[in-house]
Structures are given as C-alpha cells and as structure tokens.
Amino acid sequence: MTTSPATIRRWRKYLADERAEAAVYRDLAGRRTGEEREILLALADAEARHETHWLELLGDDVGKPLRGDIRTRLLGWLARRFGSVFVLALAQRAEARSPYEDDADATATMAADERIHEEVVRGLATRGRNRLSGTFRAAVFGANDGLVSNLALVLGIGATGVSTPIILATGLAGLLAGALSMGAGEFVSIRSQRELLAASNPNPETRTALPFLDVDANELSLVYRARGMTEEEATAHAAEVMRDLSVDHSVGDTVDDHEEIGSSLGAAVSSFLFFASGAIIPVLPYLFGLQGVAAVVVSSTLVGLALLGTGAVTGLLSGGPPLKRALRQLAIGFGAAGATYLLGLLFGVSAS
Incomplete structure (x- = not known):
C-alpha cells in the first residue's frame, strides 16, 4: 500500500518534533545534577523511542531531517541558555498538546507516554515553583x-x-507609600508565618528528660499521639525510644518550609x-x-x-x-x- 505524501509529511513532522523534544530534555539535564538530571535524561530516552517508531514507519521516505516546530525550537533555545522553571512550565504545556491520542499512526503506548511525561515535567516544574x-x-x-x-x-x-x-x-506619593506598605506587609506576613511554624517544632531540650521518665507510666506516648499517631503506634514508638536512648529519636517532625515560604527579607x-x-x-x-x-x-x-x-x-x-x-x-x-x-x-x- 502506497503512503500518501500528506501522511509522510505528518510522520516527518512528528519525527522532527520528537528529536527536538529529546534535545530539550538533554539540554535541561545538562544544567542540573542528581535526581532531576536522571529524570530529564530518562524523558529524552523516551522521546528517542518515539523517534524510532516514526523512523520505522517512514523507512526510505525519511528524507532530509526537518526542524521541529517553532515552539519546540524556542523551548530548546531557552533550555540551553536558562534551564529555569519557566522552561519546564513551557515543556509541561508542550507535552499536554500531544496529538498522538487522535492519530491512528501513533501507538496507544506513545499517547500514554506523553500523558505521563506531562505529569513528570509538572512534578519537576513544581519543585522550581516551590523554590520560587x-x-x-x-x-x-x-x-x-x-x-x-x-x-x-x-x-x-x-x-x-x-x-x-x-x-x-x-x-509619586502613591508609589512610595504603596511600595513601603507592600514591603512591610510581606515582611511581617512571612516572618509571622515562620514564627508560627517554628512554634510547632519540637523543643530540642525535651530529649534531656527522656532518661528520667517512668518506664511503666511514661508520658512520651502522649507526645506521639498529640503529633498524630494512633494510641498503639505511639505506645510502640515510645517503647522503642526508651529501649535505646542512644539513638536520636525525634519527638516530632520538624516543620521546615523554607522553600515554600521564602525569605521574609527577600x-x-x-x-x-x-x-x-x-x-x-x-x-x-x-x-x-x-x-x-x-x-x-x-x-x-x-x-x-x-x-x-x-x-x-x-x-x-x-x-x-x-x-x-x-x-x-x-x-x-x-x-x-x-x-x-x-x-x-x-x-x-x-x-x-
């Protein structure tokens, strides 16, 4: 069966887009380390699998490599120079626009991949959003x-x-008054939020009291129950702490939302x-x-x-x-x- 020129053009466009998207993820990975780098490289590998699908369909009709669409090329340019949360947000939207679900020549697996890629990039972008x-x-x-x-x-x-x-x-008076009001308001708001969170942190001096607790009627389990454990969980955890006081068992989770709250002065x-x-x-x-x-x-x-x-x-x-x-x-x-x-x-x- 002869493939129509329009179909070949569409396949070649998909191939170019997959190559461009893989390049974007590799460029982003080049500006990151650790887990985020590994995730981005895995996304690039997934796009390479999609690229293979279109290469197999095209066969001898692959022709001269095309350039990806303007949005993907712009995304690549931004990724090479910035690699910021803005680029990840753009990549998230690009994954959401995938046409594979409505294209009979794309496999169901490829369409599902694109859905999952959107969520993966959303997760990476969320990390950046939290930092910002x-x-x-x-x-x-x-x-x-x-x-x-x-x-x-x-x-x-x-x-x-x-x-x-x-x-x-x-x-000019409105500018100065408003800027001072906004700055003071943000400082007080975030400082107050930090102080409220700090008030929820366990007192580190509490640990010094542990060796002197009555083992048969100790109230350490009440601390864990107040922190959200069930009575059985709290009793078991308190017993574990009392058995080995040399281990630093925290009496509660430290609340530290620096990334999400930001600096009050900043x-x-x-x-x-x-x-x-x-x-x-x-x-x-x-x-x-x-x-x-x-x-x-x-x-x-x-x-x-x-x-x-x-x-x-x-x-x-x-x-x-x-x-x-x-x-x-x-x-x-x-x-x-x-x-x-x-x-x-x-x-x-x-x-x-």
Whole structure:
C-alpha cells in the first residue's frame, strides 16, 4: 500500500518534533545534577523511542531531517541558555498538546507516554515553583498592585480636573507609600508565618528528660499521639525510644518550609522593588511632560502591556494558558482603573 505524501509529511513532522523534544530534555539535564538530571535524561530516552517508531514507519521516505516546530525550537533555545522553571512550565504545556491520542499512526503506548511525561515535567516544574513561591509571589503581586493601584490613583485624580503637577505628585506619593506598605506587609506576613511554624517544632531540650521518665507510666506516648499517631503506634514508638536512648529519636517532625515560604527579607525587598517598578509606569507620561488625554492614553497603554506581560508569566508558571491569564489580568486592572476614573469625573463635576 502506497503512503500518501500528506501522511509522510505528518510522520516527518512528528519525527522532527520528537528529536527536538529529546534535545530539550538533554539540554535541561545538562544544567542540573542528581535526581532531576536522571529524570530529564530518562524523558529524552523516551522521546528517542518515539523517534524510532516514526523512523520505522517512514523507512526510505525519511528524507532530509526537518526542524521541529517553532515552539519546540524556542523551548530548546531557552533550555540551553536558562534551564529555569519557566522552561519546564513551557515543556509541561508542550507535552499536554500531544496529538498522538487522535492519530491512528501513533501507538496507544506513545499517547500514554506523553500523558505521563506531562505529569513528570509538572512534578519537576513544581519543585522550581516551590523554590520560587515566596519571593516570586511577592514580586508578581507587588508589580500588579503597583500597576493597578497607581493607574487607578492617577486616573482618578486626573479626572477631577486638577493640574498635571498635582497628578504627578500624587502618583509619586502613591508609589512610595504603596511600595513601603507592600514591603512591610510581606515582611511581617512571612516572618509571622515562620514564627508560627517554628512554634510547632519540637523543643530540642525535651530529649534531656527522656532518661528520667517512668518506664511503666511514661508520658512520651502522649507526645506521639498529640503529633498524630494512633494510641498503639505511639505506645510502640515510645517503647522503642526508651529501649535505646542512644539513638536520636525525634519527638516530632520538624516543620521546615523554607522553600515554600521564602525569605521574609527577600520577599519584602522584592515586593518593594516590584511594586515601585509597576507603580512608576502610570506616572511616566507625566514625568515626560504629557498632559490631559494624551497622558491618560499613554499611561493606560503602558500599564495594559505590563499587565498582559505579568499575567502571561503567572499563567505560564501556574501551568495555565498564558493568554487567558494575561487577558484576565488586563480586565481586572482596567476595571479597577475605570471605576476610579468614573468616580474622579463624578467628583470633578460635583466640585465644579
């Protein structure tokens, strides 16, 4: 049976994509060590198995090697230069777009592999997201708060009809006040969270009391029951501890969420800087001497572009569709700014 040219082109495209994806995973593995490196190399090997399938189908029609699609090539370029959680998030979305489930020429095993690959990459990306979560959360929220709140402030004040110097002074005051508030709020929030977690950690001095416990009526089992063990488990574990006091048996699991919570100082500084970097954007037209409608249009345009960018990045890291997240961010930001602008118009009319 003769294979149609369209089918051959499709197979060759799949072959090119598999080769490009395997290269992405090898490039990512080159920037990592230990278990993550091994996992990425295993993914590359799996893509090589898929490559073999298309080579066998193509036979003599394999032709000159094609380049992978633009998204996969871009992913490879990013992997070679950065190897960050952003690349893993993109790879996760790429695995989710696999066409094999709807293609009769791909095996069920290949389609299942792609599903599993998505979850493997999601797990690797989650590790990176956890490492980023504290500081990144402060950075994204800080930038968005700066963009939206200061745009709303500038437009609201401007709509009342005050002069440009007053609008500029208001915008700069809003920038400084908001950045200080965000930085202080993040510092207090994360420091308080760490202190709450620290309060849940076992007291290391408790161990010094173990040798003096009454073996027949010791209360060590109550510690383990309070930590979540059943009565039987707690009694058995307490007996084990009392039999061998030379072994360092912890009376509870230490709570250490450094990766997930992030540094309080780092989050505070990030929040301050990113709020300020977002809040300065609505003020830029006024700093450069624009006034009236021109200043409003330029300010809104710049903020709109920034909101699209932060929304897309947030969507990418969360594994969601970047465009949808970007448009949602834009709608929320412009909705808030539009409301304050209308209020400014209302007060401006009332004042006059």
